[in-house]
Every structure is written in structure tokens, then in C-alpha cells.
Amino acid sequence: GKNEYDLLVIGGGSGGLACAKEAAQFGRKVAVLDYVEPSPQGTKWGLGGTCVNVGCIPKKLMHQAALLGSALKDAQHYGWNIAQPVHHTWSVMAQAVQNYVKSLNWGHRVQLQDKKVKYFNLKGSFSDSHTIRGLTKAGKETIVTAENIVIATGGRPKYPTHVAGALEYGITSDDLFWLKESPGKTLTPFVFNVSLECAGFLTGIGLDTTVMMRSIPLRGFDQQMASLVTEHMESYGTKFLKRCFPTTVEKLENNRLQVTWKNTDLGTEETDSFDTVMWAVGRAPDTETLNLETVGVKTNSETGKIIVDASEATSVPHIYAVGDITEGRPELTPTAIAAGKLLAQRLFGQSSELMDYDNVPTTVFTPLEYGCVGLSEEAAVQCYGSDNIEVYHAYYKPLEFTVAERDASQCYMKMVCLREREQRILGLHFIGPNAGEVIQGFALGIKCGATYPQLMKTIGIHPTCAEEITKLHITKRSGLDATVTGC
Amino acid sequence: DYDLIVIGGGSGGLACSKEAATLGKKVMVLDYVVPTPLGTSWGLGGTCVNVGCIPKKLMHQAALLGQALQDSRKYGWQYEEQVKHNWEVMVEAIQNYIGSLNWGYRVSLREKSVTYLNSYGEFIEPHKIKATNRKGQVTYHTAETFVLATGERPRYLGIPGDKEYCITSDDLFSLPYCPGKTLVVGASYVALECAGFLAGLGLDVTVMVRSILLRGFDQEMAEKVGAHMETHGVKFIRKFVPVQASASFRLKVTAKSTEGPEIFEEEYNTVLIAVGRDACTRSIGLETIGVKINEKNGKVPVNDEEQTNVPYVYAIGDILDGKLELTPVAIQAGKLLARRLYGGSSTKCDYINVPTTVFTPLEYGSCGLAEERAIEEYGKQNLEVYHSLFWPLEWTVPGRDNNTCYAKIICSKHDNNRVIGFHVLGPNAGEITQGFAAAIKCGLTKELLDETIGIHPTCGEVFTTMDITKSSGQDITQRGC
Numbered sequence: 001g002k003n004e005y006d007l008l009v010i011g012g013g014s015g016g017l018a019c020a021k022e023a024a025q026f027g028r029k030v031a032v033l034d035y036v037e038p039s040p041q042g043t044k045w046g047l048g049g050t051c052v053n054v055g056c057i058p059k060k061l062m063h064q065a066a067l068l069g070s071a072l073k074d075a076q077h078y079g080w081n082i083a084q085p086v087h088h089t090w091s092v093m094a095q096a097v098q099n100y101v102k103s104l105n106w107g108h109r110v111q112l113q114d115k116k117v118k119y120f121n122l123k124g125s126f127s128d129s130h131t132i133r134g135l136t137k138a139g140k141e142t143i144v145t146a147e148n149i150v151i152a153t154g155g156r157p158k159y160p161t162h163v164a165g166a167l168e169y170g171i172t173s174d175d176l177f178w179l180k181e182s183p184g185k186t187l188t189p190f191v192f193n194v195s196l197e198c199a200g201f202l203t204g205i206g207l208d209t210t211v212m213m214r215s216i217p218l219r220g221f222d223q224q225m226a227s228l229v230t231e232h233m234e235s236y237g238t239k240f241l242k243r244c245f246p247t248t249v250e251k252l253e254n255n256r257l258q259v260t261w262k263n264t265d266l267g268t269e270e271t272d273s274f275d276t277v278m279w280a281v282g283r284a285p286d287t288e289t290l291n292l293e294t295v296g297v298k299t300n301s302e303t304g305k306i307i308v309d310a311s312e313a314t315s316v317p318h319i320y321a322v323g324d325i326t327e328g329r330p331e332l333t334p335t336a337i338a339a340g341k342l343l344a345q346r347l348f349g350q351s352s353e354l355m356d357y358d359n360v361p362t363t364v365f366t367p368l369e370y371g372c373v374g375l376s377e378e379a380a381v382q383c384y385g386s387d388n389i390e391v392y393h394a395y396y397k398p399l400e401f402t403v404a405e406r407d408a409s410q411c412y413m414k415m416v417c418l419r420e421r422e423q424r425i426l427g428l429h430f431i432g433p434n435a436g437e438v439i440q441g442f443a444l445g446i447k448c449g450a451t452y453p454q455l456m457k458t459i460g461i462h463p464t465c466a467e468e469i470t471k472l473h474i475t476k477r478s479g480l481d482a483t484v485t486g487c
Numbered sequence: 488d489y490d491l492i493v494i495g496g497g498s499g500g501l502a503c504s505k506e507a508a509t510l511g512k513k514v515m516v517l518d519y520v521v522p523t524p525l526g527t528s529w530g531l532g533g534t535c536v537n538v539g540c541i542p543k544k545l546m547h548q549a550a551l552l553g554q555a556l557q558d559s560r561k562y563g564w565q566y567e568e569q570v571k572h573n574w575e576v577m578v579e580a581i582q583n584y585i586g587s588l589n590w591g592y593r594v595s596l597r598e599k600s601v602t603y604l605n606s607y608g609e610f611i612e613p614h615k616i617k618a619t620n621r622k623g624q625v626t627y628h629t630a631e632t633f634v635l636a637t638g639e640r641p642r643y644l645g646i647p648g649d650k651e652y653c654i655t656s657d658d659l660f661s662l663p664y665c666p667g668k669t670l671v672v673g674a675s676y677v678a679l680e681c682a683g684f685l686a687g688l689g690l691d692v693t694v695m696v697r698s699i700l701l702r703g704f705d706q707e708m709a710e711k712v713g714a715h716m717e718t719h720g721v722k723f724i725r726k727f728v729p730v731q732a733s734a735s736f737r738l739k740v741t742a743k744s745t746e747g748p749e750i751f752e753e754e755y756n757t758v759l760i761a762v763g764r765d766a767c768t769r770s771i772g773l774e775t776i777g778v779k780i781n782e783k784n785g786k787v788p789v790n791d792e793e794q795t796n797v798p799y800v801y802a803i804g805d806i807l808d809g810k811l812e813l814t815p816v817a818i819q820a821g822k823l824l825a826r827r828l829y830g831g832s833s834t835k836c837d838y839i840n841v842p843t844t845v846f847t848p849l850e851y852g853s854c855g856l857a858e859e860r861a862i863e864e865y866g867k868q869n870l871e872v873y874h875s876l877f878w879p880l881e882w883t884v885p886g887r888d889n890n891t892c893y894a895k896i897i898c899s900k901h902d903n904n905r906v907i908g909f910h911v912l913g914p915n916a917g918e919i920t921q922g923f924a925a926a927i928k929c930g931l932t933k934e935l936l937d938e939t940i941g942i943h944p945t946c947g948e949v950f951t952t953m954d955i956t957k958s959s960g961q962d963i964t965q966r967g968c
Contacts, residue, residue, distance in 0.1 A: 051943070057944060060880055061562075061884055064881045065563060068555055068558060068564060069559070071555040072556065075552040075555065078576075079576040081571050081572070086566040087564075089563045090563060091563075092562075096884045097884065332943065334942070335940055356938055361940065399541065436948075437919045438921065441921060441922020441923035441925065442921075443939055443940075444936065444939050444951075445929050445931075448930055449929065450926070455928075458842075458925040462535070462540050464917035466918045466922060467815065467921055470925065485591070485595070
């Protein structure tokens with residue numbers, strides 16, 4: 001018979017909602033299913049997906065709380081008289097952040113209503129390629145049929161498989177942002193952006209925080225920049241246990257956690273107690289309960305992510321996927337949103353525009369932020385050979401750090417260019433305050449095919465940190481001191 | 488005696504002289520600060536370092552930190568309720584930093600073997616100047632080429648009491664006592680930036696404006712800048728001009744309306760005059776060697792290679808007629824000039840699409856044309872203006888200023904929707920605008936903006952998702968993610 005909806009989106013996160021709302025603009029009958037399986041610790045949340053509830057938004061707000069802690073210290077140098085002691089109360093911050101997130105959940109529901117998109121708070125799975133079976137928490141069933149289906153169920157944090165007690169006693173980022181009480185002395189094992197960002201703001205609000213890493217930090221990112229980031233965090237007060245991995249987590253009588261780990265450098269076993277252990281092992285795509293095998297949607301055997309082509313189509317006609325769930329795509333909110341919108345425009349708006357995943361800028365919101373766009377230095381070397389690239393770099397000091405007497409040792413930027421005539425820019429990397437704001441415009445420049453000479457022709461805005469990018473002239477090759485001196 | 492003598496040791500002058508020295512030339516720099524009526528003076532480095540960009544941004548930062556203190560409580564930080572600001576602590580810290588910069592410049596000149604004279608330079612005959620130091624000692628020097636980089640100084644009002652009782656930005660940044668209740672006269676970016684940070688430090692501030700705010704800037708943006716300052720406690724008295732300043736217990740200012748007979752009188756601790764700056768070209772002997780200046784504003788007209796009407800005399804920086812008064816422009820012009828003179832280069836300074844930022848409490852960054860200029864040049868029907876309000880994520884928790892930050896781009900329809908004007912009102916406007924200025928240099932279009940992925944969550948990303956045009960008349964009020 002006829003399908004109830006033109007489009008059914010499974011997953012009400014960044015990608016899903018963007019796709020659904022765009023499709024509705026074309027006058028289509030659209031429905032969204034969103035359901036949050038509680039975390040092992042029992043945490044759950046409302047409509048909006050990872051970004052809004054347990055990702056970008058609460059993360060950046062807590063990062064801001066930490067930055068404000070630094071601002072309080074700076075302020076005294078600038079003449080503000082603040083009586084000691086200054087301390088931070090987790091519950092005030094958490095309540096404020098959680099309230100804001102809830103207002104966003106509400107906002108999303110209102111938006112869907114305004115755009116006449118039907119919203120189901122149901123857990124969906126495939127019955128056939130046009131039919132979804134939705135279940136409530138209590139197990140009540142609703143059947144929904146649609147001409148086109150978009151899978152946008154995102155991912156959830158993984159737990160380590162070989163660590164006893166990991167699941168029972170540890171939490172993940174899914175839980176951290178919803179804690180009502182302070183996490184206290186925290187250990188974050190393994191290292192992806194999430195754990196560094198979280199460890200960073202936990203340190204910033206005054207908590208005893210340790211990061212444990214088995215090998216390299218920020219895998220996939222430029223490694224020189226990654227080490228500057230962790231170097232800064234170390235001087236900022238975050239403890240690092242390098243080349244270590246946890247073996248067991250036990251609960252103690254006073255409700256604290258005893259963690260044992262192997263130090264691969266020394267070949268020893270070590271142990272310490274913490275209030276909280278937050279795993280940041282990576283994220284796994286949320287596909288298990290979708291019943292993809294029934295309809296034949298192919299996934300990558302290693303990652304479990306859904307395989308899609310350049311038009312976001314899966315192996316099954318009329319079934320598409322966008323966002324973190326898709327194989328080979330960056331796990332970022334703005335790419336999911338753009339992909340979702342373009343997909344809707346292609347399905348219903350007579351557009352043929354495909355998503356461009358090249359040169360997507362990103363920022364890691366560690367205490368000293370790291371923004372980048374394009375290739376890392378090692379990727380550029382691999383791609384073109386070190387003889388064919390030129391790396392311009394500089395250590396600089398933000399003006400605001402001077403009076404505040406803050407250490408700027410890790411404030412650094414580098415531009416990787418092709419060496420031949422035009423000197424096209426392959427990658428730009430910046431560590432410093434407001435890295436996201438700095439990089440955004442340059443990402444556009446790179447989209448316009450910016451070359452090194454063009455950047456040098458651009459006049460700087462004074463005084464800013466970003467202007468130093470337009471003044472980069474010392475190459476790594478020259479071996480000269482790359483510290484920016486004076487005005 | 489010299490290949491090059493540069494008169495003026497500011498942003499432009501120092502950049503030019505150092506570059507020329509690097510290229511192997513014998514260079515001299517003269518720098519001399521005529522004390523203000525109040526007696527304020529400063530060291531090597533020019534306006535930017537001593538009484539401009541640097542202290543301005545640091546005081547702006549002090550004010551922003553005051554706001555951060557308020558926000559921090561909403562983010563869970565707790566400390567004693569009463570927080571006051573100590574002006575003297577701030578000025579001392581800033582002056583110490585400036586002192587280190589003055590020192591750094593002297594070292595840098597020495598390292599590059601540039602001769603530095605702390606003397607007032609004047610032309611007495613072709614290729615020859617007379618240099619007078621503070622003690623009145625005179626020396627004479629000749630050079631093949633001269634560069635004028637004497638910059639500007641604040642203009643006074645020409646009313647009774649202005650020089651005796653009022654101060655300017657030349658005095659403000661090293662003022663040894665807190666200015667207290669302040670009247671700022673003027674609506675230049677200097678006036679608004681100073682009024683802004685003074686208010687942010689907790690002072691009672693009033694701005695007296697003769698007509699419009701930020702003349703020369705996009706007026707829609709200028710009004711938004713002013714409106715934000717007003718909602719945050721800065722008082723504005725519009726369409727009045729002071730006619731007299733006299734001393735009683737405090738400073739009494741008498742002002743007249745520009746539209747009628749109305750008189751305004753009020754007392755202040757400090758009156759800061761910020762009505763514009765005049766070029767320092769009138770008493771350096773330019774007439775003696777025939778260098779023409781624009782009689783109206785005192786500025787020096789030059790060709791596109793910064794050359795005056797006298798072939799061996801060049802000019803750079805704020806004294807140029809018709810060019811932007813910005814440090815980075817002066818530096819770039821100075822460097823390129825030296826390279827053209829001595830390095831065999833032919834690259835000229837590119838004055839097109841120079842980005843700027845006004846560091847008012849709500850910062851305003853821009854690159855390209857103001858909307859009214861664009862309409863004048865292209866015609867309204869040939870433009871598409873996209874705009875959006877936005878709420879920085881960091882302001883949500885403290886619940887401040889929703890639907891206040893604003894982003895606007897002006898596109899030329901007949902040129903592929905090329906971005907010819909970029910305007911942003913919000914925190915870190917300078918950091919945001921810089922990259923976009925580079926993109927505009929590379930021919931940024933609306934399509935490229937739409938194709939670029941935003942960084943989330945930032946303010947800058949708003950430019951990658953702008954859908955609403957002014958012509959559509961649609962509401963841009965923000966309601967959520």
C-alpha cells in the first residue's frame with residue numbers, strides 16, 4: 001500500500017533533525033524517531049542528539065567555566081580585587097548547563113511542531129525496507145511506513161572490554177555532563193579529544209584529574225600540535241600517566257574506586273584510588289538494535305558503521321544514512337547537519353549538490369584550544385614528500401597574557417603549504433585562545449584556494465592573535481628562531 | 488650621511504627603518520614626543536604601542552574580565568560579593584608592559600644598526616634636517632631618501648578650558664589617578680572604546696555626541712554598538728557640543744544643543760576629548776622643501792608608491808591623505824616601501840579590503856564596504872544582504888544579551904554573489920574577522936560560504952549558515968540550536 005510518510009528519520013540528533021526539517025520545507029510528510037537508551041549508569045536525555053545533550057554544548061559550557069576560573073586569576077593582575085578564597089561548586093554549574101540543555105530539547109520539539117514534522121519518542125528497528133517498528137520503553141509497538149528512510153542514530157561511548165569492573169564502576173561522557181554531584185578526583189583513561197577536553201575543564205574547576213594514555217594523544221591529529229596541547233595541560237595541572245593502560249577497577253568500602261594499571265615503560269603494575277573513572281575509549285555506532293541485517297544495509301565489518309556513497313545512500317535503495325553513524329566521515333555536528341540538509345534537498349528539492357567533506361575545520365576545546373583545517377604536517381609529508389612542502393611557523397604571545405603574566409610557551413601556529421610556485425595552503429594549525437573563532441575564516445580562505453602569497457597580502461587586525469597568521473614568514477626548513485618579537 | 492632618514496618612530500617608521508637596515512642600508516630614525524598640555528610623554532614606538540592599540544586593548548581586556556567575573560558566578564564560581572577595581576594597579580601593569588616594548592624597540596634598532604635619535608626633526612633645506620633633543624641641543628643630518636612617519640595627535644575642541652582642564656587618549660592610559668565620573672566628548676572609535684572600558688571598570692560614563700556614531704563605519708552596525716553600550720550603563724547625550732570647561736569643585740562642562748537653544752551643564756571628575764586626530768605635519772619644515780600637504784586636514788597626499796610630490800620624500804602611516812589610520816597598514820606600507828627602495832621589489836601596499844575591529848564592549852569587526860557605501864557604489868538592486876542575530880553559547884548560562892550579536896554580509900549579485908562587505912558584532916570580533924579578510928582577498932562568494940563547514944560551537948560559524956536576506960524581510964530572532 002501507500003507509505004505513510006515521504007521521509008522517516010531514525011535519530012533526532014544534529015544530522016537527523018536537520019534532514020527532517022529541510023525535507024518538511026519542501027512540503028513533505030516527515031517523521032522523526034528519537035530514543036535514548038539509558039547509559040549503563042542510568043543517564044538519559046531529551047531530543048537533540050549527542051551534540052546538544054552529551055557533546056559539544058555541555059562540553060563547551062564546562063570548558064567556559066574552566067576558562068572563567070583562569071579569568072578570575074587574570075583579573076587580579078588587571079586591577080580587580082577578589083578576596084580569596086575562590087572556589088567552584090559543581091552543582092551550580094551542572095544545574096545551569098543542564099537547564100540550558102533542557103531548553104534546547106524543548107526548542108527542538110517546538111521547531112519540529114512548527115515545521116509540521118511528526119515526532120515519535122520510540123526506539124526504531126527495521127521490519128522491511130519501508131517499514132519501521134517503533135517501541136516505547138514499556139514495549140508498546142507502533143508501525144511506521146515511509147518512502148525514504150534516513151538512519152541517523154549516531155554513536156555511544158565504548159567501554160573497554162578487557163578491564164574488570166569497567167562497566168559497573170566507570171562512567172563515560174554520557175554521564176559526566178549529567179552528574180548532580182562533583183566527580184571529585186577523576187581518572188580518564190585512553191585519549192580521544194573528549195577525554196582531553198573533559199580532563200582539561202575538570203582541572204580548570206579545581207579537581208584532581210589524571211589522564212591515562214597507552215600511546216599517542218589525539219590520534220589522527222597533527223602530532224606536534226597534539227603534544228603542545230598535552231604539554232600545556234601538564235603545566236596547567238592535569239596529571240598524565242603515559243604509556244599506561246588500566247587492568248582492573250574495584251569498588252572500595254568508602255565508595256571510591258581502586259584502579260590498577262600496567263606501566264609499559266617500567267613494566268610495573270601501579271595502583272591508586274579515585275572518585276570517578278571516566279572512559280573515553282572511543283565511540284561505537286548505534287546500529288545493533290536497528291535490525292540492519294533484515295533489510296541488507298551493509299556496514300563496515302571493523303567499525304560497524306554504515307557504508308554510504310557520495311550521496312549518503314546505503315546499499316539498499318531508499319535507505320540513507322548521515323552523521324556519526326556513517327563510515328569514513330568526520331564525527332562532527334556541522335558536517336552531519338550539512339549532509340542532512342543536502343540529502344533532503346537532493347531527495348525533494350531537485351538539487352544534485354553533494355556534500356564536500358574536504359578541508360573540514362575543527363577545534364579541540366582543551367584549556368589552550370587547538371583549531372585546525374586541512375592536512376596535518378605528517379599527512380602532507382606523506383602525500384607530497386617533505387621536499388615539496390614548506391611549513392611556516394611561529395610562537396606568539398597573546399597580548400592579554402602579558403599583563404596577566406601567563407605562560408605562552410605553547411601558543412603556536414603553523415601553515416603547511418606546497419612549495420611550488422603558487423604555494424597553495426594545505427593545512428593551518430593554531431593553538432591559542434579562541435582557536436575556533438580564529439580558524440573559521442581561514443577555513444573559508446582555504447576553500448577559496450588560498451595561497452601563501454595571498455595570505456601575506458592580507459593586512460592584519462591589530463591587536464589580535466589571528467593577525468600573526470598573516471605574518472607567518474619563518475620556515476621550519478630555515479631552522480631560525482620562530483618566536484614573534486615585539487610589535 | 489645616511490641612505491635613509493625616517494622621521495617618526497612609530498609603527499610605520501620603525502618597520503620601514505628596520506627593513507631598510509636588513510637590506511644593508513645606513514638608516515637613522517628620529518622619534519620625539521611633544522608632551523601633552525598636561526605634560527604626558529612616552530618612549531619609542533609611536534601611538535600604537537604607547538597611547539593606542541596596546542594600552543587600549545589591555546584596558547578593554549580589564550573591562551571584559553569584569554564581565555567575566557559576573558558570568559563566573561553563574562558557572563559555579565564563588566567568592567566575596569564586593570569586587571572593586573583598582574585603577575592604579577591596572578595602569579602600573581600596563582605601563583610596565585609598554586616600558587618593556589619601548590625597551591624592546593631600542594634593542595631591536597641597535598641590533599639592526601639603525602641610528603636612533605630622540606630628537607625633533609625638521610627640514611631646513613633639501614636633503615637636510617635639523618634634529619633638536621629635549622635639552623635643546625641641535626645636530627644636522629643629511630640623507631638620500633626621507634620617509635615621513637610622524638603620525639597624529641588628538642585634536643582639542645578649541646573652547647575655553649579645553650587644554651587646561653580636559654585630557655585626551657594621550658593622557659588616559661598613564662593617568663596616575665582613577666578618572667572617576669567621566670564625560671567623553673566625541674563619537675569616534677577612540678571615544679567609544681574608551682567610554683566602553685571605563686564603564687566596564689565600574690565608572691560613571693557619559694558620551695557627548697555631536698551627530699552620528701563612528702563616522703565612516705557602517706551606520707547600522709555603529710548604532711548597534713552604541714545601543715549595547717547604553718543598555719550596559721553608558722549614558723549618551725546626542726546632538727550637543729561642549730562650549731566651555733571650567734573648574735569648580737570638580738570639572739564643570741557647559742554644552743549647547745546643535746538643534747536649538749538648549750543648554751546642558753554637568754560636573755565631572757574627568758573630561759576626555761576624543762573628537763579626532765590631527766597629522767603632525769605643520770611644523771616639520773615641509774614648506775621649506777616643497778612637500779605639499781592637504782591644507783584642510785594637514786595630511787600628505789602620495790602616489791601608490793607612497794611618494795610625495797618631492798621625489799626623495801616618502802610618507803607612510805596615519806599622516807597619509809585618504810588612507811586608513813591603522814598600525815598594520817603602516818607596518819605593511821613601511822616594509823614594502825623599504826623593499827621597493829632597496830630590495831629590488833615592485834610590490835605595492837594593497838589597501839583594498841583592509842579589515843578592522845572596534846574594541847567596544849561589544850566588539851565590531853569588518854572588512855570591505857559598509858552597507859550604505861555598497862548601495863551607493865553598486866545600487867541596492869544589485870546587492871543581496873544576508874544577516875543573522877546570534878547568541879554566543881558562553882552567554883546562555885549567564886543569560887545575557889540574547890539577540891544582540893549580529894552578523895551581516897553584503898554580496899554583489901552580478902559578480903557571483905561575491906562578498907564585498909563583512910560585518911560582525913560580537914565577542915572576539917577581531918579573531919573572527921581576520922580569517923574572513925583573507926578569504927575575501929581570495930575572492931570569497933556566498934556559495935563558498937555555504938559550502939564551508941562551520942566549527943561548532945563558535946560564533947564565527949554563523950557565517951556558514953546564513954540563509955535570511957534583508958530583502959526577504961524575514962525575522963532573524965534566534966530561538967535555539
